[in-house]
Amino acid sequence: MNEQEFLAVYDPQDYPAIAVTVDVVALTMREGALHLLLVRRGVPPFEGHWALPGGFVHPDEDLTAGARRELAEETGLGGERLRRIHLEQLASYGAPDRDPRMRVVSVAHLAFAPDLPDPAAGSDADEALWLPVSALASRQLAFDHARVIEDGLERARSKLEYTPLATRFLDAEFTVTELRAVYETVWGHPLHPGNFHRKVLSVPGFVESTGTSTERGGTRGGPRAKLYRAGDARLLHPALLRPDREETVR
């Protein structure tokens, strides 16, 4: 059956409707570790399993707007703090059997946020938490969310290479050391402090100086660090490439 023949007998109303949901892989830095926002499902299927925050797209709502709404609901955030969160579309997942109830296509999004309060307060979720990404393996995840999360993490690692989005994990003003900590955490690699410092300052538009410094040195000594804010670059040129990716090339 070709498309013409198919359409001749196909009326969308004849088939169970396809539901469209938006899900959000929301990442943040807490206590030096990468955390992911999860909610616990209170109803079948996958009752009691952990899942990405998400839900049906509302009528007259754009996909990314839906993702931002879901993020706002789960984090209890609004206004300027919500607007500062980076949000982009990740990918869509539509395997026919990914939801046992009906055909559901999920448009997944990826969010980078600075340290946020616990989601419980102000949230409508049955239960929600920021889970360290390192603790993911021990959780039962609903649907194909394990795959979605893995895709999101890989996208995040890649985005840090050629965009300045690492700054979105930090407050408006930050030190180069804090920025390096973001890279080390997302990439799971220690980086050379001196080389990283020189590199960040040499990429045009990555960071710009505030002219101020931290009030105190580090907790274990050292001079006060200069403070920077995000620059106006949208792409890093040259990029900050992850070291030693030979293994993943083939």
Next chain:
Amino acid sequence: MNEQEFLAVYDPQDYPAIAVTVDVVALTMREGALHLLLVRRGVPPFEGHWALPGGFVHPDEDLTAGARRELAEETGLGGERLRRIHLEQLASYGAPDRDPRMRVVSVAHLAFAPDLPDPAAGSDADEALWLPVSALASRQLAFDHARVIEDGLERARSKLEYTPLATRFLDAEFTVTELRAVYETVWGHPLHPGNFHRKVLSVPGFVESTGTSTERGGTRGGPRAKLYRAGDARLLHPALLRPDREETVR
């Protein structure tokens, strides 16, 4: 209204169903120019406008499978030739008013194919053609397909930088000059022949020698070129970066 309140009053059946379509930005090389597969719409809305090949996702069909089916129908291809076409998900488009009839979410895909026969034969389309990308501006495109195409072209330009997918625009055996023509055409930039040649051969796994050469030299003279086939690399390391992208950085 938060999510809990919304769901309390929300029954998916109460709203017009959301239709999910797959559309394909299919690119190929013809006569040294980048071409795009378009079909002319025979019914409203946008009757007579040109559009990307695509259609409803069938039940029990994965999103990418649907895209490959649409591609097969429009190109009249099957079997090994169809399987050699690179196909990946591009992005989803779901603005509430993108289709005047009803809410439609389109999951767009991106395809790279070697030179293919004209689509008219074996196709079910009202009218279909390979249009040079350079001629796009003069066409009225349906829906938000102009935006989808622009996103697809940018993805293609980017993919050529860090993946060996340029080989997917060529037949199984090709010369370095043919490969360079792909880069020059997609990027819209002449490249330095000598430097490109050395670079391609130095990237591990990009191409591998067949040990053979072309039967004849170029039409305007020159020695016979060695033939290569795609190597086993999935990522180019180091990457082939587009020259001079400073303008697009900010």
Next chain:
DNA sequence: CGAATAGTGTCTTTCAGACATTATCTG
């Protein structure tokens, strides 16, 4: 033969990475 092309060589500049050094701050 003349022109065009495939393929290689050379030089310079840029950049990443290893390592060293200095100054500053905490405890």
Next chain:
DNA sequence: CAGATAATGTCTGAAAGACACTATTCG
């Protein structure tokens, strides 16, 4: 003062880009 850290400097090797050059083939 001892140790840690911010920030900068030095050196080496890899790689990109500009350019030159040789060999081969077509017309």
